[in-house]
Amino acid sequence: MSICEDFFSSNPQPTNYDILSNKIKDFCQLHKHDKVVLITSGGTAVPLERHTVRSLENFSQGTRGSSSAEYFLKSGYAVIFLYRLKSLEPFTRHFSDINIFDWLVVDNENESSQIKVGSQYVSTLLPILKKYKEVMNSGKLLSIPYISLSDYLWLLRAACNALSSLNGKALLYLAAAVSDFYIPLDKMPTHKIQSDNGAPNISLHLVPKILEPLVHSWVPNAYVVSFKLETNTSLLHSKARRALEKYHHKMVIGNILQTRKYQVIIVTENEDYDIVLSEEEKVQNVEIESKIVEYLCKKHDLFLNS
Ligand code: PAZ
Numbered sequence: 435m436s437i438c439e440d441f442f443s444s445n446p447q448p449t450n451y452d453i454l455s456n457k458i459k460d461f462c463q464l465h466k467h468d469k470v471v472l473i474t475s476g477g478t479a480v481p482l483e484r485h486t487v488r489s490l491e492n493f494s495q496g497t498r499g500s501s502s503a504e505y506f507l508k509s510g511y512a513v514i515f516l517y518r519l520k521s522l523e524p525f526t527r528h529f530s531d532i533n534i535f536d537w538l539v540v541d542n543e544n545e546s547s548q549i550k551v552g553s554q555y556v557s558t559l560l561p562i563l564k565k566y567k568e569v570m571n572s573g574k575l576l577s578i579p580y581i582s583l584s585d586y587l588w589l590l591r592a593a594c595n596a597l598s599s600l601n602g603k604a605l606l607y608l609a610a611a612v613s614d615f616y617i618p619l620d621k622m623p624t625h626k627i628q629s630d631n632g633a634p635n636i637s638l639h640l641v642p643k644i645l646e647p648l649v650h651s652w653v654p655n656a657y658v659v660s661f662k663l664e665t666n667t668s669l670l671h672s673k674a675r676r677a678l679e680k681y682h683h684k685m686v687i688g689n690i691l692q693t694r695k696y697q698v699i700i701v702t703e704n705e706d707y708d709i710v711l712s713e714e715e716k717v718q719n720v721e722i723e724s725k726i727v728e729y730l731c732k733k734h735d736l737f738l739n740s
Contacts, residue, residue, distance in 0.1 A: 451577035455592035474610035475499020476518025496521030505727035
């Protein structure tokens with residue numbers, strides 16, 4: 435059995451796996467004539483105990499994934515958004531730092547009270563609410579939440595299986611921050627780790643490299659784009675290119691934690707391409723994802739027409 439299969443056989447499916455994987459299958463069936471993108475977003479949690487009190491988190495706010503989802507929808511794609519529960523989501527992300535109660539006013543404090551949005555907030559809320567309603571009515575956005583690394587991998591594989599029926603029209607945009615390390619179930623304590631006996635020795639195991647089966651077996655005809663996050667600038671380019679050479683997918687988008695909102699490098703077989711926001715674009719709040727998605731849509735179209 436491969437290391438990857440071994441991982442699946444020793445880590446149980448998420449509890450709602452059948453419901454979620456059927457939703458993904460139905461969505462792919464409904465959009466079999468559309469271009470469909472699977473976006474992964476947010477960071478995985480690796481539990482340290484079976485009854486989990488503590489876990490190991492990979493950093494990601496979900497900005498990259500959720501804003502990219504909006505730009506893909508704008509470009510006509512149907513979007514499967516596989517995201518870490520409680521990380522940013524398309525459309526609602528614009529209001530993640532407000533307290534909704536501050537925006538609401540009670541009209542007529544009697545039995546037929548109504549709740550309205552304060553007039554000063556309408557111009558901010560309305561355009562985004564309209565876009566959200568339009569997208570939801572069109573049925574072009576399916577959001578699937580995960581929390582743990584294991585749930586993420588199960589659902590990613592289910593999505594790939596469903597996408598493989600789309601005759602190569604699928605795009606995978608793997609922006610989630612996925613742990614490289616985990617504790618196998620049989621090595622994981624059942625109950626909360628106690629401090630009475632001093633600091634625990636926690637031994638982490640390597641997560642199998644799922645890009646290998648994903649690119650070659652799960653969804654071999656798709657356009658696969660992976661992301662690489664580093665904190666040391668001197669490693670970024672070489673690690674991005676090495677990933678591309680190792681897995682033979684279409685593109686690696688590299689970014690540095692501290693500058694990820696303004697700068698990415700795009701590595702493909704034939705070129706390296708930088709996207710950097712100018713000072714003016716930063717002032718105008720241009721989102722780098724608008725440029726990444728524009729570039730990617732062109733590349734995907736070229737691929738589909740080739
Ligand atoms: O979600 P976010 O906008 O805060 O961060 C995005 C990101 C840095 C997690 C993403 O661009 C990325 O690089 N994902 C891959 C991470 C990895 O190498 O595992």
